[in-house]
Amino acid sequence: VLMAPTEVLAEQHFLTIHGLLEELSVKVCLLIGKMSKAQREGVLSWIANGDVQIIIGTHALLEEAVEFHRLGLVVIDEQHKFGVMQRAALRSKGSRPDVLVMTATPIPRSLALTLYGDLDSSVLDELPPGRRRVRTVWRPDSKREEVLDFIRRELRKGRQAYIVYPLVEESEKSDLKAATESYEKLKEGPLAGFHLALLHGRMKTEEKEAVMAAFKSGEIDVLVSTTVIEVGVDVPNASVMVVEHAERFGLSQLHQLRGRVGRGPHQSYCILLASYPLSEEAKMRLGTMCRTNDGFKIAETDLELRGPGEFFGTRQWGMPELKFGDILKDSHLLSRARREAFALVEVDPTLREDENLVVRQTLSRLHKGRMELIEVG
Numbered sequence: 001v002l003m004a005p006t007e008v009l010a011e012q013h014f015l016t017i018h019g020l021l022e023e024l025s026v027k028v029c030l031l032i033g034k035m036s037k038a039q040r041e042g043v044l045s046w047i048a049n050g051d052v053q054i055i056i057g058t059h060a061l062l063e064e065a066v067e068f069h070r071l072g073l074v075v076i077d078e079q080h081k082f083g084v085m086q087r088a089a090l091r092s093k094g095s096r097p098d099v100l101v102m103t104a105t106p107i108p109r110s111l112a113l114t115l116y117g118d119l120d121s122s123v124l125d126e127l128p129p130g131r132r133r134v135r136t137v138w139r140p141d142s143k144r145e146e147v148l149d150f151i152r153r154e155l156r157k158g159r160q161a162y163i164v165y166p167l168v169e170e171s172e173k174s175d176l177k178a179a180t181e182s183y184e185k186l187k188e189g190p191l192a193g194f195h196l197a198l199l200h201g202r203m204k205t206e207e208k209e210a211v212m213a214a215f216k217s218g219e220i221d222v223l224v225s226t227t228v229i230e231v232g233v234d235v236p237n238a239s240v241m242v243v244e245h246a247e248r249f250g251l252s253q254l255h256q257l258r259g260r261v262g263r264g265p266h267q268s269y270c271i272l273l274a275s276y277p278l279s280e281e282a283k284m285r286l287g288t289m290c291r292t293n294d295g296f297k298i299a300e301t302d303l304e305l306r307g308p309g310e311f312f313g314t315r316q317w318g319m320p321e322l323k324f325g326d327i328l329k330d331s332h333l334l335s336r337a338r339r340e341a342f343a344l345v346e347v348d349p350t351l352r353e354d355e356n357l358v359v360r361q362t363l364s365r366l367h368k369g370r371m372e373l374i375e376v377g
Helices: 007-024 037-049 084-091 108-116 141-156 179-188 205-216 251-258 280-291 295-306 331-347 354-367 371-375
Strands: 028-031 054-057 073-076 098-101 135-140 160-164 196-199 222-225 238-243 269-274
Touching (some): 007 028, 007 054, 007 205, 073 084, 084 098, 135 141, 135 280, 141 160, 141 238, 141 269, 179 196, 179 222, 196 205, 238 251, 251 269, 251 280, 251 295, 280 295
Parallel strands (some): 028 054, 073 098, 135 269, 160 222, 196 222, 238 269
């Protein structure tokens, strides 16, 4: 089973995998929320009876009515979009299935588990053939006119652009610019003469799909959006990503947004517009984005800034309950401790020997009822 955070992404995976396996007689099905009752019942029956080998879906896979015939492998795409309990819920639908989690930016908890040796990691550190690295710059609000001029130049070359805002509508309680108001101003002002469209989470599914289809086909030059485009959007002709109020976004979100461009052969750009004054943490986030495109390095900075969260709980960031060192700076100590721990459980897997009982009792006392959560990833 493969679980993705959005219907758009789940459908893309379904079409890709179905196309690859069609001639091999491997049956693939899709389970998402917008299906009709009859479609849904048919798919649930196939899954329960083992009539399909690969199931692709969204959060709909977590519902009680979904029963797998014999679940052997769980794949979770864009892992940072799911909570620990959601990942645990899907895993619990099988008898100890293997689990593969995928993400461009590991959340602090998962990166820490990888460093501790509780998760094996595979890293794809090469760009697909023909693609170039996205150039990232950080600019103050005062440079907005220069940024808009750059967008116009790219559009005249036949490229497309995203402009992302943190809010749908402006609020009296906030000084943040919002997508709806900015869309109207851009359409009538600096980007008049180009085709603009608005996209945000409050729109109906059909409306969102129509806008995305028009952008993908090239009918729309500029997509003014909220972070709804963060995952599952693949438009190779888009070469500019502008993020307004970039200081308000986390590292993982910024890296995901940057990943919407650079998907074709053209040089692409990510422009982070920030409002001053900036906190030291915001400067560190924006500086990291400009220095590297490496998801693991970005995740390491995120881990440093936010902490690893709970290994035996559901918090995916924050300071751990027990801390003896810095898991990034003290990696040599971590490696040694890991070797000692593996050696211990190899000779006494259940920690029932007299000399190891205190370790078992301490773990049980600190993490009672939560031990299985460390296996979620």
